[in-house]
Amino acid sequence: MSKMPHVHHNMVRFGLSLLRHMSSLPSTRTCCLHQRGITGSNARHQSMIPGHRYSHYGRRVSPALSHQIRDLSGPEQRLLDKMYKGLIAGQRASLAESITLVETQHPRKKELAQVLLQRVLAFTREQENCNGGRPVSFRVGLSGPPGAGKSSFIEVVGKMLTGHGHKVSVLAVDPSSCTTGGSLMGDKTRMTELSRDMNAFIRPSPTSGTLGGVTRTTNEAIVLCEGAGYDIILVETVGVGQSEFAVADMVDMFVLLIPPAGGDELQGIKRGIIERAHLVVVTKSDGDLVVPARRIQTEYTSALKLLRRQSKSWNPKVVRASSHSGEGIAEVWAKMESYRDAMLSSGELQGQRRAQQKVWLWSLIQENVLRHFQNHPSVKEVLPQLEERVTKGGISPGLAADLLLKAFSSST
Numbered sequence: 001m002s003k004m005p006h007v008h009h010n011m012v013r014f015g016l017s018l019l020r021h022m023s024s025l026p027s028t029r030t031c032c033l034h035q036r037g038i039t040g041s042n043a044r045h046q047s048m049i050p051g052h053r054y055s056h057y058g059r060r061v062s063p064a065l066s067h068q069i070r071d072l073s074g075p076e077q078r079l080l081d082k083m084y085k086g087l088i089a090g091q092r093a094s095l096a097e098s099i100t101l102v103e104t105q106h107p108r109k110k111e112l113a114q115v116l117l118q119r120v121l122a123f124t125r126e127q128e129n130c131n132g133g134r135p136v137s138f139r140v141g142l143s144g145p146p147g148a149g150k151s152s153f154i155e156v157v158g159k160m161l162t163g164h165g166h167k168v169s170v171l172a173v174d175p176s177s178c179t180t181g182g183s184l185m186g187d188k189t190r191m192t193e194l195s196r197d198m199n200a201f202i203r204p205s206p207t208s209g210t211l212g213g214v215t216r217t218t219n220e221a222i223v224l225c226e227g228a229g230y231d232i233i234l235v236e237t238v239g240v241g242q243s244e245f246a247v248a249d250m251v252d253m254f255v256l257l258i259p260p261a262g263g264d265e266l267q268g269i270k271r272g273i274i275e276r277a278h279l280v281v282v283t284k285s286d287g288d289l290v291v292p293a294r295r296i297q298t299e300y301t302s303a304l305k306l307l308r309r310q311s312k313s314w315n316p317k318v319v320r321a322s323s324h325s326g327e328g329i330a331e332v333w334a335k336m337e338s339y340r341d342a343m344l345s346s347g348e349l350q351g352q353r354r355a356q357q358k359v360w361l362w363s364l365i366q367e368n369v370l371r372h373f374q375n376h377p378s379v380k381e382v383l384p385q386l387e388e389r390v391t392k393g394g395i396s397p398g399l400a401a402d403l404l405l406k407a408f409s410s411s412t
């Protein structure tokens with residue numbers, strides 16, 4: 001008898017905690033209704049307590065995050081609501097406007113961009129949960145030397161995919177545009193047909209900032225495109241500097257495009273990047289170029305065999321295609337799909353995305369900490385003198401670094 005109230009009490013406690021737990025998860029129904037603004041997050045906003053800070057998800061924002069973001073003014077809130085609603089409804093203008101917001105250098109707008117991104121991330125996470133944890137998009141990086149036929153290839157593949165009912169977005173990472181303002185990829189009109197397609201969204205590379213900065217905004221643009229319902233994200237880069245490595249770190253699959261040219265032109269392709277390729281496409285395999293294309297295919301096939309295997313569910317492949325004749329294009333896409341399916345069913349794709357988030361976090365930290373260090377008044381004061389002493393051999397680099405770090409940390 002005396003145990004009954006105790007048991008009852010425990011059951012009530014368990015029931016309450018379960019309810020609390022359940023109410024913190026989006027129910028399947030809400031989740032599935034919450035497609036492209038059918039229920040919208042507005043419903044959730046209406047039940048919020050004024051004066052408290054909430055994520056768009058309706059949960060209280062953690063104090064650590066909330067103190068980073070100053071209160072949103074009425075117009076800011078309205079602007080973000082409008083962008084968010086337009087974005088998840090798949091409006092291209094809202095998507096373009098949102099990407100411009102994440103590209104901004106303006107400090108307050110940067111904060112607003114982060115609020116928007118959090119909302120979009122939570123929205124896609126909800127959709128992924130509905131989808132049994134399957135990512136909402138397939139992210140493919142495409143790289144190759146200038147003139148390899150990247151834009152022609154993306155145009156043909158993109159049109160084929162929109163024809164199959166996909167929504168395709170094409171983002172560019174062009175390191176030349178960061179330093180010179182001029183662009184290797186953007187100067188001529190590219191992908192004219194795809195850019196007129198209502199189910200395609202093409203965004204050129206940001207034209208300012210460091211490669212790290214451009215990588216960051218591209219990563220954020222990917223999140224926004226996914227929120228806007230684009231299920232295939234193509235990230236294009238020209239094989240210059242470190243941009244291909246940056247792109248390889250932000251996608252599910254990395255594809256290298258090689259023209260069927262002589263050895264000299266291939267010298268520019270870095271060995272390290274070949275190791276990162278899940279698929280090599282020998283382009284322009286038509287007419288007189290079929291023979292050299294076959295030769296390059298054989299060369300790359302044997303070269304890839306010697307490389308260390310990146311994944312347990314996939315062996316890199318080399319295929320030939322022509323954007324002009326269309327030959328091999330469907331086969332290239334079929335290979336990409338089999339890669340995605342193999343990686344999804346083994347769980348490697350999801351694991352790779354988690355690892356990429358960590359790499360991205362650390363590269364942001366590195367870049368910011370270094371900038372902070374270089375701009376620090378105490379460091380700036382002694383740096384020129386120490387650099388000179390190091391170059392003249394008066395002091396070891398190790399000691400100079402210790403002194404600089406001491407100057408930095410003693411006044412932070």
Ligand SMILES: Nc1nc2c(ncn2[C@@H]2O[C@H](COP(=O)(O)OP(=O)(O)OP(=O)(O)O)[C@@H](O)[C@H]2O)c(=O)[nH]1
Pocket residue numbers: 144145146147148149150151152153184185238283284285286289321322323324325
């Ligand atoms: N024969 C043949 N030529 C092609 C094919 N694809 C592209 N080309 C030609 O190759 C040249 C370069 O093609 P693009 O698609 O602009 O190459 P890209 O890699 O985007 O070039 P950049 O924008 O300079 O990086 C153009 O003259 C195209 O007409 C193809 O499948 N067959």
